Amino acid sequence: MLPWTKNSRSLPRFIASRLYIALFVITLAWGILATQSYHFALDDTAEFYLIEDAENALFFMSRGLGHDFVNSEFRQSYLTIEQLPADIKATVKATMPPVNQAVFIASPLYDSYVLPYSPSGETADIYVVHRFAKDDSINILPYQLLIGLLAFFALALVVKFVVTRIGQQTQLMASKISRLTSASNGPESPLVFADYQYAFNVIEQYYQAQHQALSREKDFASFLSHELRQPLARMTNNLSLLDQIDQLPLRSLAIIADMKLTNKALSQLTTMVLQLWQNSTEHKTSVEFTALLTEHIRLFDETRLTIDTQIVASPVTILANVNMVALLLKQLLQNSKQYAATKVLIELSARQLKISNDVRAGSIETLSEDSQTHGYGIGLVMVDKACQQLDWQWQQSAENNLFSVTVNFSRARG
Secondary structure (H helix, E strand, O other), X not given: OXXXXXXXXXXXXXXXXXXXXXXXXXXXXXXXXXXHHHHHHHHHHHHHHHHHHHHHHHHHHHOOOOHHHHOOOOEEEEOOHHHOOHXXXXXXXXXXXXXXXXXXXXXXXXXXXXXXXXXXXXXOOEEEEEEEEOOOOOOOHHHHHHHHHHHHHHHHHHHHHHHHHXXXXXXXXXXXXXXXXXXXXXXXXXXXXXXXXXXXXXXHHHHHHHHHHHHHHHHHHHHHHHHHHHHHHHHHHHHHHXXXXXXXXXXXXXXXXXXXXXXXXXXXXXXXXXXXXXXXXXOOEEEEHHHHHHHHHHOOOOOOOXXXXXXXXXXXXXXXXXXXXXXXXXXXXXXXXXXXXXXXXXXXXXXXXXXXXXXXXXXXXXXXHHHHHOOOOOHHHHHHXXXXXXXXEXXXXXXXXXXXXXXEOHHHHO
């Protein structure tokens, strides 16, 4: 099954719904058109035979025979309006149809066609009537409905076949895409639609390029790990050897202590940076985010700035890589410290962290440009990378001489 989102649509269902609606409209239009065509054809046919009967009646009259010589069960001829059947006479008198033009008259018992006829086209010489009992008339509506329904279901089967085929190909392409990220290499049916095959080829090429880039990145991270950890390890060993020497000048003790702190900080930073570039999502633990933030704020040694904190009362606990979260907090606080003019505002709610700092008047535009090009300091590049690793959302804003970075960690709270 494809992983549909709340607002996404299934392509086969979308196509099917539109085709079924179009099919219904076409069938309905065909039914209406067929009915109207039937009646138009019936009117034209009736008028043709009415004129023929009128001419025959006048012919027989000219030969001394009565006008009713052409009469039959459904066909009658009359010389005046007054001779017409009562139900027809009233309508003819009321409407006075033109000469040589047939009219249709419906009554409860009969359907009738009436033609006032005159060879000269002036006053009617004879009235010819074709009357059909309603009980004897064929009702074509059931036949039209039957034909329409049969056509609808036949076309619906065709639509279902087409939509099913599209659905199968969509599922097949989804399966092929999922196999790109797995080690499965079993046989698989080919895509029969050229458009789907083209789309899959584009996705495959993109994935291969991404995979190659990731492989190069991992190789670089491994190389960097070796090149950084080795000198740091030697420095740690040398500092340990210095601790074993008793006769050191007092002045050197403070220097050695500072070197230890620097070495520890470099080791931690190296570990966190390597985790960034190794795409490590492992080692998730329950992190007391409030306590971790408070600890970083406590180490935020800056006397020239005013630090204002607004932290939610209840502890905020998340599931994440603690080293990655620590790196993120460190970079956010360092950025605000580096670029702040007079104050830093730290706001922590149940689902997001916002760190803001004021900047010198007129420099907000420069900061906005720098944040997009050089990362407002390389720190925001690392913030972006850390948020990607943690699967968190972040955004930056700059207005009214206030630069802000907001990190949303709601996903880590479940």
